[in-house]
Amino acid sequence: MFGPEGAEGQVEHTTDLNDKLQDFVTRYCFGDIWQRDGLSYAERSRITFAMLIAQGKSHELRVHARGALANGVSPVELREVVVHSILYCGIPAAVEGLRALEEILEERGIALDLDGEAERP
Known part of the structure; x- marks a missing residue:
């Protein structure tokens, strides 16, 4: 990874x-x-991140968020995995996924203003 x-x-x-x-x-x-064969590293990273959200594995979420970024998954894609997880894993799991992602983005110096959606009405 x-x-x-x-x-x-x-x-x-x-x-x-x-x-x-x-x-x-x-x-x-x-x-x-x-x-x-069959899945790219980026696809495996997205899938792994989603499964770790579902399991509530906070330490591994951070490890795999770093790995996903290294494998070419964008911060927006990781955010969308978290948003999608709300439906299937519940709000508490999604919140933990978002906490982990936010920590790693800040650690990497990646701005949290990913696509301007927060500014839209």
Whole structure:
């Protein structure tokens, strides 16, 4: 999801405590599943972001918001995933998704005025 640099960063933080989990995530999640044909990285990122909203996984939402931006998903597209999640996941889940997205956009220095919709009557 973050390319070779991201994988190297994870390997650098591997300990005897987390090495089995890290190996599984690296090999199967990002090695096998994310490398399959049929969906682009951007599509996988949108889908993953939506599923994490549905599950209320706030830490992973932040990780995958960063990954989605790195994979070419626009801030507007991520916002629209959050808006769409209101219907299927509920308001509290969407609010958590929006909090995570806002935090990552601010961290990246991306303006929260994405498309001027807030100014429209």
